[in-house]
Each structure stands twice: as C-alpha cells, then as structure tokens.
Amino acid sequence: xxxxxxxxxASRNRQIVRGIDLSVRPGEWLALAGESGSGKSLTAAxxxxxxxxxxxxxxxxxxxxxxxxxxxxxxxxxxxxxxxxYIFQNVQGAFTPFLKIGKQMDEVLYTHTELNRxxxxxxxxxxxxxxxxxxxxxxxxxxxxxxxxxxxRAAIAMALILKPGLLIADEPTxxxxxxxxxxxxxxxxxxxxxxxxxxxxxxxxxxxxxxxADRVAIMHLGEIVEQGNAADVLTHPGHAYTRRLLAAVPxxxxxxxxxxxxxxxxxAAARMEVWx
Amino acid sequence: MWRSFGKKLLGxxxxxxxxxxxxxxxxxxxPGDPVRSMLRVDDVAVSREDIADLxxxxxxxxxxxxxxxxxxxxxxxxxxxxxxxxxxxxxGEFAEKLPFTLLLTGGSLLVMLVISVPLGALSAVxxxxxxxxxxxxxxxxxxxxxSFWLGLLLIQLLSVKLHLLPxxxxxxxxxxxxxxxxxxxxxxxxxxxxxxxxLLESGGQDFVASAKARGLHPARVFWFHTFRHSLxxxxxxxxxxxxxxxxxxxxxxxxxxxxGLGKWIVDAIVARDYPVIQGYILFISxxxxxxxxxxxxxxxxxxxQLGWKGR
Amino acid sequence: xxxxxxxxxxxxxxxxxxxxxxxxxxxxxxLAAIVLAPLLTPQDPYLITVGDRLLAPSEAHLLGTDHLGRxxxxxxxxxxxxxxxxxxxxxxxSLLIGxxxxxxxxxxxxxWDRLFQRIIDAFMTLPDYxxxxxxxxxxxxxxxxxxxxxxxxxxxxxxxxxxxxxLQEKEQDYTALAVLAGVPKFRIVLRHILPHCLGNxxxxxxxxxxxxxxxxxxxxxxxxxPQPPAAEWGSMLNEGxxxxxxxxxxxxxxxxxxxxxxxAANLFGDKLRDRFDVKTRExx
Numbered sequence: 058x059x060x061x062x063x064x065x066x067a068s069r070n071r072q073i074v075r076g077i078d079l080s081v082r083p084g085e086w087l088a089l090a091g092e093s094g095s096g097k098s099l100t101a102a103x104x105x106x107x108x109x110x111x112x113x114x115x116x117x118x119x120x121x122x123x124x125x126x127x128x129x130x131x132x133x134x135x136x137x138x139x140x141x142x143y144i145f146q147n148v149q150g151a152f153t154p155f156l157k158i159g160k161q162m163d164e165v166l167y168t169h170t171e172l173n174r175x176x177x178x179x180x181x182x183x184x185x186x187x188x189x190x191x192x193x194x195x196x197x198x199x200x201x202x203x204x205x206x207x208x209x210r211a212a213i214a215m216a217l218i219l220k221p222g223l224l225i226a227d228e229p230t231x232x233x234x235x236x237x238x239x240x241x242x243x244x245x246x247x248x249x250x251x252x253x254x255x256x257x258x259x260x261x262x263x264x265x266x267x268x269x270a271d272r273v274a275i276m277h278l279g280e281i282v283e284q285g286n287a288a289d290v291l292t293h294p295g296h297a298y299t300r301r302l303l304a305a306v307p308x309x310x311x312x313x314x315x316x317x318x319x320x321x322x323x324x325a326a327a328r329m330e331v332w333x
Numbered sequence: 334m335w336r337s338f339g340k341k342l343l344g345x346x347x348x349x350x351x352x353x354x355x356x357x358x359x360x361x362x363x364p365g366d367p368v369r370s371m372l373r374v375d376d377v378a379v380s381r382e383d384i385a386d387l388x389x390x391x392x393x394x395x396x397x398x399x400x401x402x403x404x405x406x407x408x409x410x411x412x413x414x415x416x417x418x419x420x421x422x423x424x425g426e427f428a429e430k431l432p433f434t435l436l437l438t439g440g441s442l443l444v445m446l447v448i449s450v451p452l453g454a455l456s457a458v459x460x461x462x463x464x465x466x467x468x469x470x471x472x473x474x475x476x477x478x479x480s481f482w483l484g485l486l487l488i489q490l491l492s493v494k495l496h497l498l499p500x501x502x503x504x505x506x507x508x509x510x511x512x513x514x515x516x517x518x519x520x521x522x523x524x525x526x527x528x529x530x531x532l533l534e535s536g537g538q539d540f541v542a543s544a545k546a547r548g549l550h551p552a553r554v555f556w557f558h559t560f561r562h563s564l565x566x567x568x569x570x571x572x573x574x575x576x577x578x579x580x581x582x583x584x585x586x587x588x589x590x591x592x593g594l595g596k597w598i599v600d601a602i603v604a605r606d607y608p609v610i611q612g613y614i615l616f617i618s619x620x621x622x623x624x625x626x627x628x629x630x631x632x633x634x635x636x637x638q639l640g641w642k643g644r
Numbered sequence: 645x646x647x648x649x650x651x652x653x654x655x656x657x658x659x660x661x662x663x664x665x666x667x668x669x670x671x672x673x674x675l676a677a678i679v680l681a682p683l684l685t686p687q688d689p690y691l692i693t694v695g696d697r698l699l700a701p702s703e704a705h706l707l708g709t710d711h712l713g714r715x716x717x718x719x720x721x722x723x724x725x726x727x728x729x730x731x732x733x734x735x736x737x738s739l740l741i742g743x744x745x746x747x748x749x750x751x752x753x754x755x756w757d758r759l760f761q762r763i764i765d766a767f768m769t770l771p772d773y774x775x776x777x778x779x780x781x782x783x784x785x786x787x788x789x790x791x792x793x794x795x796x797x798x799x800x801x802x803x804x805x806x807x808x809x810x811l812q813e814k815e816q817d818y819t820a821l822a823v824l825a826g827v828p829k830f831r832i833v834l835r836h837i838l839p840h841c842l843g844n845x846x847x848x849x850x851x852x853x854x855x856x857x858x859x860x861x862x863x864x865x866x867x868x869x870p871q872p873p874a875a876e877w878g879s880m881l882n883e884g885x886x887x888x889x890x891x892x893x894x895x896x897x898x899x900x901x902x903x904x905x906x907x908a909a910n911l912f913g914d915k916l917r918d919r920f921d922v923k924t925r926e927x928x
Binding site: 348351355356359360473474476479480481482485486493576577580581583584587599602603610614617618621622 | 770772782861903904907
C-alpha cells in the first residue's frame with residue numbers, strides 16, 4: 058500500500074539516505090530498525106513530506122497507487138492525519154502544551170472531516186476510551202496533567218482518530234519505562250487488529266521486534282542492508298551489521314528481564330532533532 | 334490562586350506607598366520653591382509676609398513627616414489635593430488628561446504590533462532572505478532613531494508637505510495618527526527582532542512538528558501553535574517596556590502639543606506644582622504595578638501548565 | 645575544589661590583550677572627538693553673524709548656518725562634546741556608583757541589603773525617562789542638573805546587576821575560603837567579585853550608551869538641557885524645527901548626527917555582547 062522507491066535524502070553537503078526501496082503491505086507491522094543516525098527517522102519524515110527545509114528528498118513515494126511526492130501541498134496535508142497517522146518518541150512534544158488535549162484532537166477532526174461539534178466530541182471521547190483512558194478527564198485536561206504513558210496513549214488515540222491506513226510510529230517507546238512501553242505497543246497491536254491498518258515502526262531497539270513486528274528492515278548508514286520476516290532475520294541474521302546490532306541488545310528472549318532506563322531521555326531529545 | 338493574588342496585590346500596594354514616601358522626600362529635598370513660582374505668576378512685588386502666609390496656607394512650613402501624613406490622610410478619602418497652578422482638584426485634572434494618554438498608548442501599541450508581528454513573522458519564515466535582512470536593518474536604525482526627530486520629520490512630510498494630517502493638538506482620531514506612528518515605529522524596532530527569534534525558537538519545538546504531522550493547515554499551525562507559544566516573551570517584553578512607552582509619550586505629547594498627561598506633568602514640574610507631581614508619580618507607579626500584575630495573570634492563560642507563581 | 649580554578653577564572657574574566665584593543669576603539673574615538681572638538685570646528689560655533697542667517701549648505705558653510713548665522717557644521721562638532729561627552733560622563737559616574745554600591749550591598753547583606761533592594765525596586769518601577777524629566781525639571785534646566793538627573797536614574801541598573809553577581813559569588817566556596825583566610829572584605833570584593841561582574845556590566849554599559857545619548861538629546865529637546873547658546877544636538881533640533889521649510893538642514897543635520905552616533909554605539913554594544921556571549925559559551 059506504500060511503496061518507497063529509491064528514496065534519497067540529502068543535506069547540502071551530505072547524502073544521508075542513499076536510495077532505499079521499501080514496501081509496507083496492507084495490515085502488516087513493519088519494523089525499520091537501525092542505530093541513531095542511520096536515516097530511519099528521516100525516511101519516516103519524508104513519507105509525510107515533513108523534512109526540514111534544509112534537506113532535499115528524491116525518489117518516488119507511492120501511496121495506494123498515487124504518487125505522493127507529486128501531490129500539491131493541500132492534498133498532501135489531507136493525506137496526513139486522514140490516511141497516515143504519526144506518533145513520535147517525545148511524548149511531551151506530541152501535544153502543544155498550552156492547549157487542552159480535547160481541543161487538539163478536535164482540531165484534527167475539524168480540519169479533515171465535516172462532522173459537527175457534538176459528533177466531533179463523541180468521536181474524540183470514543184477514541185480516548187478505546188485506549189482505556191479516562192476519556193472525559195483526558196479530553197478536558199492539559200497535556201501536563203497526564204503521565205508519560207497516558208500521554209503516549211492519547212497521542213495514539215489522536216493519530217488513530219480518523220482510522221488511517223498507515224500508522225508511522227517513530228520510536229514511540231523510547232522515552233518510556235519498559236512497562237509503559239509494553240503497554241503502548243500492545244495498544245498499537247490491538248488497534249491494528251481492530252482497524253486492520255499497517256504499522257511502520259521505527260526503532261533502534263530490537264528487543265520488542267520479534268514479538269510485535271511481522272517484518273523487519275535493517276537500516277545502516279542510509280541503506281537498507283537486510284529485510285525479511287522478523288523471526289527469520291532475528292534468528293538468522295544475514296548481514297554482519299544485523300549481527301552486531303543483535304549483539305548490542307542486552308537480552309533477546311521475550312521473557313528476559315529488561316533494565317529500566319536503557320534509553321536515557323537525552324538520547325530521546327537528540328533523536329527528535331530530525332523532526333525540526 | 335486568588336489568595337496568593339490578593340497577597341501579591343497587598344504587597345504591591347505597600348510598595349507603592351513606600352515609593353510615594355520616597356518621592357515625597359525627594360520632592361522636598363530638591364531646591365526650588367513652589368511658593369515663589371506661584372507668586373511670580375502674579376508679577377507683583379512679593380513681600381516676605383506674602384510668602385510666609387502662602388507657605389502656611391499650603392502647609393509647607395510643617396515638618397516633612399507631618400506633611401506626608403496629611404497627604405496620606407487625604408489620599409484615603411481619594412483626595413489628591415489641589416493643583417497650585419489651576420486651583421482645581423488633581424484627580425479631576427488627571428481624569429481629564431488620562432484618556433488622551435491612554436489613547437496614544439493604545440495607538441502606538443497598535444502601530445507597533447501592526448509593524449512588528451508581520452515583519453517579525455516574515456523574517457522568521459524567510460530567515461536570512463531579503464525580508465530578514467530588511468528587518469535587521471529596520472530594527473537597527475529604529476532603535477537608533479531619536480523618536481522626537483522622527484516625529485518632526487513625520488510632521489514635515491505628512492502634514493506640512495502633503496497636508497494629510499493635523500500636525501498638532503489632540504481630540505480627533507486624525508490627531509492620534511502621527512504621535513502613535515512616531516512612538517510605534519520606534520518601539521517596533523526591538524519587537525521585530527524579539528518576535529523573529531522567539532518564533533524561530535517556537536518553530537523548532539517538537540509539538541509544532543507533531544501539529545504539522547497531523548496535516549493541519551500551515552496557517553493554523555503557525556497562529557495557534559507556534560505564535561501562541563511565542564506570546565510569552567512578547568508579553569514579558571511588553572510589560573517591561575510599558576514604562577518606557579509611558580516615558581516616550583511624554584516627549585511625543587510635547588512635540589505634538591497633545592493634551593495628555595505628559596504635557597500636564599512637564600508644566601507642573603516647571604511650576605513646582607507638588608500635589609500634581611506627587612499625584613502623577615503615584616498614578617504612574619500604580620498603573621505600572623497593576624499592569625505588571627495583569628501581565629502575570631495573562632501568563633496563566635498563555636501557559637496553563639505554569640500555574641500561579643506566588644513570589 | 646573551587647579555589648584551584650581561581651587563576652583560570654581570572655584569565656577568563658579579564659579579556660585578553662587584543663580584545664582590549666578593539667573593545668576600546670569606539671570609546672577612544674569618541675574621547676578623541678570630544679577632546680579635539682574645538683580644534684576640528686572649521687569656524688567658531690558661537691559666532692553670531694546675523695547677515696548669514698539660515699544659509700543653505702555651501703562651500704563656506706558645509707552644512708549651512710542656523711537662525712543666528714552660526715556655522716552648523718561647527719556647532720554639530722561642538723555638540724559632540726556636550727551630547728556625547730556628557731553621556732560618557734554619565735555612564736562613567738553611573739557605573740562607578742552603581743557597581744560600588746551594588747557589590748558592597750550584595751556582599752555585606754543583611755538589613756542594609758534588604759533596604760537597598762527596596763530602593764532599587766522603587767527606582768526601577770518608575771520609568772527612567774519620566775523620572776529623569778521630573779528630577780531635571782525640578783532641579784532646573786542646565787547641563788549639570790541634567791547630568792545629575794540622568795545619573796540618578798541610570799546607576800540603578802548597574803547596582804542591580806552588580807548586586808546579583810555579588811550575591812551569587814558570595815555563596816561560592818572560594819569567597820568563604822578567602823574570608824576564613826582573613827583577607828580584608830574590601831580586597832575580596834575588589835579582587836574576586838568585581839572581575840565576575842565586569843563583563844556583564846561592560847556589555848550593559850555599551851548597550852546603554854545609545855540610550856543615554858537619546859535621553860539627553862530628548863531632555864534638551866523639551867528644554868531641560870543646556871541653555872542657549874550651548875551647542876547640543878537635541879536643543880539644536882528644538883531651535884531648528886521652526887525653520888524647517890526655509891532651512892531643512894537645521895533639522896536634518898543634528899538629527900542625522902544623533903542617529904549615526906547612537907547607531908555606532910549600538911553596533912559596538914551588539915558586537916561586545918556577542919563577543920562576551922561567545923566567550924562564555926566556549927569556555928563553559
């Protein structure tokens with residue numbers, strides 16, 4: 058449903074993503090893994106046309122048979138939010154701090170649909186309730202009144218409110234403790250089963266990949282070095298880099314104890330730089 | 334919240350009283366004598382008895398603290414005394430002049446916002462392009478321009494040469510244009526750069542990227558998310574420059590013979606009209622203190638997560 | 645632990661030699677213009693020649709003459725001394741008074757410091773320009789009264805800055821150590837605390853110079869400055885405005901001189917601020 062063909066991203070003096078090909082199939086969960094600076098987050102940004110002005114993207118993006126990069130800006134914006142939802146790593150940055158969460162969800166509905174006010178409120182409350190949040194309280198609350206895990210779930214609710222065909226999750230769990238991280242991934246999983254959407258999951262951490270992802274693509278220095286069935290790639294890594302990445306993971310078995318604080322918040326902040 | 338607000342208000346009132354005491358002492362310390370300047374107006378020979386009589390009548394021969402106490406006592410009954418020059422109550426004269434100055438202040442704020450918000454926003458969006466370079470030069474020149482000179486040039490150009498606007502006086506909207514323009518242009522010099530830099534800072538925030546990723550219209554993202562976030566430094570600077578704006582109205586009012594507080598107080602100073610000066614200082618400091626309080630309240634609206642910061 | 649860093653701190657707070665050179669360029673140029681002003685004037689700025697009233701710029705009078713037939717260029721050059729010279733003097737006095745009282749108050753602390761803080765707050769509440777108008781108006785017109793009034797307004801900013809630095813540095817271990825070692829208080833303030841606030845104070849002063857020049861000019865414009873026949877840019881504008889249609893140079897020249905000087909001062913202040921910011925960022 059989304060085909061990326063020879064995508065390149067370059068800054069003025071350096072090529073960061075060097076012609077990658079990637080397809081997201083309907084209803085699948087694709088993990089795009091790689092270390093910081095491999096260009097995976099930029100790839101995610103390029104899909105929505107959200108690259109900073111200093112970076113230039115090349116190649117073609119085809120969404121449901123239509124070439125996205127040639128769409129006029131207004132049509133491309135319609136795609137965002139309606140058909141492609143984003144969630145980000147920095148949960149604090151998901152919502153504008155001085156606007157009530159309900160207001161911000163309402164804004165999305167107001168922009169992309171013709172629903173009237175009471176229908177919009179009902180849709181927001183339903184979306185929040187779907188993620189087991191106290192809907193009314195979250196709807197009329199400010200972002201700072203929620204915990205990190207709640208915020209990320211509210212962000213998912215907002216990204217899913219228009220039932221997009223593709224959810225792009227850019228390291229959604231990196232800033233969370235591992236219990237909340239699991240919760241968030243389970244909610245994405247549940248939503249996927251309910252709506253049948255595809256998920257493009259950007260991660261640098263291979264620990265959860267086997268459990269949640271159907272397929273995995275490994276990215277290294279702006280190129281995809283290996284992709285395939287998640288279980289296959291993780292058990293029989295074909296590329297030397299994948300093996301190194303796997304070796305860096307503390308524990309791969311699903312039941313293994315995870316150490317909290319593996320991903321310090323500074324790293325999270327640094328990762329978000331890509332989006333500015 | 335309202336309790337800490339009340340506490341703050343009370344503290345500020347005490348502070349204003351303290352300020353009025355200092356200014357009272359200062360007024361008495363400086364050389365010069367209102368009695369002499371009052372009697373000189375009549376332009377007749379002044380005897381020593383006349384001076385002593387008038388001084389006694391005005392209570393100027395009593396000890397300083399007694400005078401201050403008397404002034405405070407009257408103040409409680411909202412009596413600011415009587416002007417030595419016009420023999421009219423200070424409060425009444427003040428109420429007469431205040432609207433003019435408020436209009437001028439509002440007008441120049443409007444001019445400032447109309448100039449600096451678009452220019453600052455454009456130079457943030459088109460950073461390092463010609464708009465940005467223009468705004469840099471504009472603000473550099475604007476902050477070096479003597480406002481009264483700008484006013485003189487505007488009078489020559491717009492009213493003497495082109496006959497578009499009345500050069501002097503007050504009372505109509507047309508009279509308000511030139512003074513507001515003079516003050517507004519000078520003020521916008523700082524604001525353009527502030528708005529530019531704070532918009533750049535806000536535009537780099539994660540939540541702006543998120544808002545864009547939701548497919549919102551760029552104008553909506555800009556005004557409701559980026560610009561709103563930039564209001565904090567803007568409002569802070571506004572509260573800081575209110576004082577200098579009031580000071581600026583002083584010169585501009587004299588320049589344009591505009592019948593506001595500024596002209597009133599300069600005349601009063603020259604005549605050593607103590608009740609007027611003392612009242613004016615009290616009014617101005619009250620105005621500034623109250624406005625600062627309002628600004629702090631507005632932070633609660635701009636940044637709900639900050640809450641009420643009780644000092 | 646902190647004391648070990650002392651030699652470095654000193655090096656950091658006092659700018660290095662070549663920086664001193666360019667930092668002092670503008671002040672030196674201004675000083676030179678002020679000292680040499682009488683030598684630079686092509687004609688006597690106070691010589692009244694009624695026959696030459698309101699002459700347009702010509703070879704004999706490069707900027708023309710004013711309503712009393714005085715050479716405008718000479719008056720503008722003479723005005724450097726009154727306008728800029730007075731501003732520099734005000735700046736120097738405010739710096740001296742503000743920094744000394746601020747440092748001492750912050751360092752001594754206690755009841756005196758609390759009272760001092762209140763006084764600073766009181767001064768800060770009243771807009772400086774309004775305060776200056778009231779003071780100089782009450783003192784009466786004249787250059788020395790103007791000087792006094794503006795100093796009375798301006799010293800507060802430096803006092804506040806110096807006080808906050810002193811309060812900060814007082815908490816540092818090295819100050820406590822110096823006190824324990826029996827170093828006289830005055831010496832501690834001078835050798836250890838003063839260098840810390842010098843950079844900030846100098847930047848503030850450079851950025852203030854333009855404001856002071858503008859303040860003096862506008863005070864003289866409304867008639868509170870030096871009295872005729874003194875050459876001062878603000879009062880020259882006041883005298884010249886009546887003759888604008890007949891002799892526009894009377895208003896354009898002093899205004900332009902004023903603007904260019906303030907522009908130069910502002911540029912210098914900006915540069916100084918950037919330099920100091922860069923320094924602190926590099927070494928932090």
